[in-house]
Amino acid sequence: MTVSTQKNDTNLKEQDNSLNEFQETLKEAASVLNYPSQVFEFLSKPMRFLEVSIPITMDNGQTKIFQGYRAQHNDAPGPTKGGIRFHPDVTPEEVKALAGWMSLKCGITDLPYGGAKGGIICDPREMSLNELEKLSRGYVRAVSQIVGPTKDIPAPDMYTNSQIMAWMLDEYDHIREFDSPGFITGKPIALGGSKGRETATSKGVLYTLQMVSELKNMPLKDMRVIIQGFGNVGSYLANYLYELGAKVIGIGDLLGGVYDENGLDIPNLIDSRDSFGIVSNRFNQAITNQELLEKECDVLIPAAISGVINKQNAHKINCSIVIEAANGPTTKEALNILDERDILVVPDILANSGGVIVSYFEWCQNNQGYYWKEEEVDSRLKEKITDSFKNVYNTSKRYNVNMKIAAYIEGIQRLAEASRLRGWLKY
Numbered sequence: 001m002t003v004s005t006q007k008n009d010t011n012l013k014e015q016d017n018s019l020n021e022f023q024e025t026l027k028e029a030a031s032v033l034n035y036p037s038q039v040f041e042f043l044s045k046p047m048r049f050l051e052v053s054i055p056i057t058m059d060n061g062q063t064k065i066f067q068g069y070r071a072q073h074n075d076a077p078g079p080t081k082g083g084i085r086f087h088p089d090v091t092p093e094e095v096k097a098l099a100g101w102m103s104l105k106c107g108i109t110d111l112p113y114g115g116a117k118g119g120i121i122c123d124p125r126e127m128s129l130n131e132l133e134k135l136s137r138g139y140v141r142a143v144s145q146i147v148g149p150t151k152d153i154p155a156p157d158m159y160t161n162s163q164i165m166a167w168m169l170d171e172y173d174h175i176r177e178f179d180s181p182g183f184i185t186g187k188p189i190a191l192g193g194s195k196g197r198e199t200a201t202s203k204g205v206l207y208t209l210q211m212v213s214e215l216k217n218m219p220l221k222d223m224r225v226i227i228q229g230f231g232n233v234g235s236y237l238a239n240y241l242y243e244l245g246a247k248v249i250g251i252g253d254l255l256g257g258v259y260d261e262n263g264l265d266i267p268n269l270i271d272s273r274d275s276f277g278i279v280s281n282r283f284n285q286a287i288t289n290q291e292l293l294e295k296e297c298d299v300l301i302p303a304a305i306s307g308v309i310n311k312q313n314a315h316k317i318n319c320s321i322v323i324e325a326a327n328g329p330t331t332k333e334a335l336n337i338l339d340e341r342d343i344l345v346v347p348d349i350l351a352n353s354g355g356v357i358v359s360y361f362e363w364c365q366n367n368q369g370y371y372w373k374e375e376e377v378d379s380r381l382k383e384k385i386t387d388s389f390k391n392v393y394n395t396s397k398r399y400n401v402n403m404k405i406a407a408y409i410e411g412i413q414r415l416a417e418a419s420r421l422r423g424w425l426k427y
């Protein structure tokens with residue numbers, strides 16, 4: 001087994017260009033549909049964007065001001081929906097792009113939502129629980145006017161979890177003076193969360209991989225898989241694949257990669273990681289995240305940050321299928337290179353939609369006040385993501401475009417139609 005460390009996962013990515021990437025791909029997909037330019041113009045930016053400053057008294061008694069954002073991309077199909085990330089690299093542009101991707105994601109999976117996303121520039125690894133609680137509550141106070149169960153429904157995203165959702169819910173309930181579990185999803189089960197939400201994104205990725213394995217006639221058994229990212233999504237996914245007899249030959253975390261061509265002992269790695277999913281620092285042989293991405297395998301699953309497959313390494317990616325479990329892990333230039341090399345890329349807005357699908361189920365359960373069994377959540381998730389996969393795949397064949405453009409086409413059609421029916425767009 002070989003491992004190594006590098007300072008930070010952000011070393012892997014080129015400068016963040018998410019908004020540009022979102023807009024360029026949107027333009028390409030809109031042109032396939034022959035929509036008038038106003039459709040692209042309207043969908044290329046969020047309808048609403050709020051920037052907030054959140055003062056927090058830190059444990060050392062000093063006041064620190066945090067910057068936060070909430071972007072609501074398009075609320076024509078219904079209330080907006082999307083996670084809140086706590087990360088040092090959050091930028092307004094990235095939040096806007098992520099909100100746009102959420103709109104497309106909800107369109108592809110036929111959820112009655114538009115997209116949104118929030119973020120706070122902070123490093124939760126360096127904050128105490130007390131400071132995180134204050135920041136979570138401060139964010140809700142700052143954005144409370146534009147969020148709500150029928151307006152905009154937040155959820156977890158990078159470095160946020162069910163505990164943070166619980167604090168946010170509690171703050172919202174205090175402001176509104178009534179209990180409103182449908183305000184936020186990804187909550188703990190004891191506060192109205194859904195069974196199966198915690199594992200939903202990884203299960204969704206697994207179901208898309210099962211679709212690809214049927215399509216390509218590549219059985220999961222003994223399939224060699226590399227997963228870059230060992231947080232919530234990467235670790236559950238690695239474990240499902242391990243249980244199904246696939247060979248997870250590499251995993252990467254924030255600091256480095258662990259690799260074994262005979263297949264890794266995933267349960268052991270899961271037991272040894274810390275709360276940020278870091279495990280590679282327990283080993284002292286050398287492989288970087290970059291080397292991990294270029295190792296030969298059947299399926300490569302980037303499940304961490306955006307931009308890790310870019311024009312620097314796209315020529316060296318050594319697999320036949322990439323499944324984008326993270327948001328935006330492959331840049332547009334890299335995707336063109338992978339296309340030329342005949343590597344199938346299953347796009348993020350389809351592959352990682354399991355999270356928001358089960359968030360939708362959670363919201364339905366909150367609105368009904370009736371809670372479902374885990375098997376029910378699971379089978380509905382499987383049905384929804386499998387149908388969405390088939391639609392996107394058929395669209396890619398119909399227009400002779402890759403699955404990324406096909407996914408955008410599916411998402412844009414839904415947003416454009418909802419906007420047209422409301423009388424916002426005339427075409």
Ligand code: GLU
Pocket residue numbers: 081082083084153154155156157158185186327352353355356357359
């Ligand atoms: N943050 C997740 C995503 O990017 C989940 C969003 C949600 O559940 O609303 O899809």
